[in-house]
Amino acid sequence: MLRSTISGNIMSASQQLDKLIKEIKLFIRYAVPESEIAEACALVDRYRNHRRILNLLREYYVALPDAREEAVIRITELVQRQGVALFVLTTTSTAHLYAVSVDGAVWLGEYLGELDPEILALWGFTDQEELSNICVPTTDLEDYVGGAKGKRDECPACGVEEGEYHFLGCLVEVCPWCEGQLSKCNCRFEQLEVDAVDNEEQLERFLDLLTAKGRIPFQRHQAPFYPGTSGGLDREDEKES
Ligand SMILES: [Zn+2]
Ligand SMILES: [Zn+2]
Known part of the structure; x- marks a missing residue:
């Protein structure tokens, strides 16, 4: 998929x-x-x-x-x-x-x-x-001593520290376009003007667009959204339409 x-x-x-x-x-x-x-x-x-x-x-x-x-x-x-x-x-x-x-x-x-x-x-x-x-x-x-015992918190999903950018694909990263969950929202398709993202070149191009827009670094109040427990994109689409 x-x-x-x-x-x-x-x-x-x-x-x-x-x-x-x-x-x-x-x-x-x-x-x-x-x-x-x-x-x-x-x-x-x-x-x-x-x-x-x-x-x-x-x-x-x-x-x-x-x-x-x-x-x-x-x-x-x-x-x-x-x-x-x-x-x-x-x-x-x-x-x-x-x-x-x-x-x-x-x-x-x-x-x-x-x-x-x-x-x-x-x-x-x-x-x-x-x-x-x-x-x-x-x-x-x-x-x-790192984030756990140290002064800063670490992202529970990808392990970066507060103030740092998540690893691309991290479930916790917030999308700067829609403020939703970057790994789930549809913004990458819109930004890349494609129907599918399935190769490295597209991912790199998306990272460039994301960087230009301004990525949202990890802050301690951000919590992971667990797939399946939230409404999910499809259902939200239905609600809105
Ligand atoms: Zn993360
Ligand atoms: Zn988005």
Whole structure:
């Protein structure tokens, strides 16, 4: 069915995470000394439900900044603004800074090193000193605990944090055109001017239109609509006509 294309992406979300975890552990086996493998894998398991953190770990083990072959032993979030977080990734002998969003992770340099002004501006820092003010010594960095125990809520369906965009296909995402449920409403057909959405190219084009219109990020008051418990589109159409 037409509608299953977008929701199909979310159905396999946990399988995607499992695949990502396997991939990271494979990279770990190549990247770190034998003696550090167990600790490195334990950290991956600890964040097994955090897609952003897993993307961050994957990026680290694939690229190994400074060619240091070391396990990650701690992950810390320094600050977050408009869906982009500044993370510190502590390894056995050093620490790195990463910018992390739902789209992925980018290595910025060593922790406590200098950052470009335009990078600092991402989090509203006017200069290096403002960033330094929130930077504690590497040994005092605290573990990232995520949305459940942390300060922010996570989307119950796709796991993004408050203020972030849902993964496309998430049942909780609100449609910016009709304010209904984006994975169920008919706006994508109207916007794309097609009768069916059944390929990647259409999904990408829809994402562009959606982004241009302005996606609605996750807020804690948004709750998932469960298919079958609400009236459903067809019935609502009948009511209106
Ligand atoms: Zn979501
Ligand atoms: Zn809509």
